[in-house]
Amino acid sequence: MNGGGRSFADLVRFERPPPPTPASRRLRRLLLLTAIATVAVDVINLQYSAEAGFGLGVRTFWAVLRAIGFLFLMREVRYGRLTARPLGLILAVTTVFASARLVQPKEGDFLPRLPVVAGLVVVVALCSAVVWQLFRSPGIDEHLTRRKPRRVVAPWVLTARVAALSYSALMFVPCAVALATLFDTPRLRPEIAVPLVVSWFVLGLVIGLVAGIISFVTLFGHGWARLLLALISAFVLLVQPTLCYLLLGVDGLIRDGTPMVIAALVCLYGLARSRESPPRESPSA
Structure with missing residues (x-):
């Protein structure tokens, strides 16, 4: 049937x-x-x-x-x-x-x-x-x-989606390291460091959820979704290195901030290139 x-x-x-x-x-x-x-x-x-x-x-x-x-x-x-x-x-x-x-x-x-x-x-x-x-x-x-793919999607859109899906994990790892420093020798006073670490963890959860949904919608060629994903990428591009520097120092900025910078730039580049090659409609069966 x-x-x-x-x-x-x-x-x-x-x-x-x-x-x-x-x-x-x-x-x-x-x-x-x-x-x-x-x-x-x-x-x-x-x-x-x-x-x-x-x-x-x-x-x-x-x-x-x-x-x-x-x-x-x-x-x-x-x-x-x-x-x-x-x-x-x-x-x-x-x-x-x-x-x-x-x-x-x-x-x-x-x-x-x-x-x-x-x-x-x-x-x-x-x-x-x-x-x-x-x-x-x-x-x-x-x-x-x-x-033959089931849905024809511009390769750069896939690149942007995969990069966006990595945001949450790239935020959780340095956040966990910063959490450990709270019990050892924190760089900032506890009344400042604790709210920053908690906010970092919450941001990781929210960014992971929102970026996953928005990046999926971009597969269907919606311009507003591409714009939102670009704004999310710009946000993590600014926030992640800042938190790494404040809570982990220059060493953390290089080791934990650089991967996020690269992932965000790859996502932004993929979004920019996808405008030049929008997805075509899948042929009817």
Whole structure:
């Protein structure tokens, strides 16, 4: 029995990935290697870390989650989805900074130990290779564009949505680190620091919910949704670095503020580019 041109069998049918290509196999192997290297480098960083506590635990947990993200990205590549590109870009950038958060110099020295530096260089090289493959490899481009999407959406709109979906997580991690400093040596007086940390946490919840909804609406080509998402991006671009500097200092501004700045700029760039290539109507079945 058909309803709306689609049968019940079509609705419950599992999506099958397209046949793999040599390029997609190479990229998936690279992603698996990157996931393993991310965990290995985090373990090395912990071995040489002189700092312990809740803040370091949060940053370590966040860094390890990147390995799971790369495994999910492997699935996106396997199914030939265009979302693999923006997801891979955001994941690669935040992975580099997540690993850099754990890098600490030797006591009384400017640079960390050699194994730590070597591990970070490996992570940067692997993440750079992933981004290059996703955006510059003709074989991957053919693999990601050969299947017909259910809804035709401008690729830059997908890029903006994926970047916006990362806002909440990028706010929660430094917020948790700032919470730990309240029980140790806060940079600000408690009557100022506590309301700021609470406000940071609430903002993370609200931004995550609103950005998720608005970025979904942008997939349908609504100009007002694109404008609202741009305003949200500009807001986090200003607020996140400010809170990082006030509660975590210059170190927190660089380690925790920079990923948000990059994600927000990617979202704004994607929104700007999507105006040049608006989504086309899906062909009728």
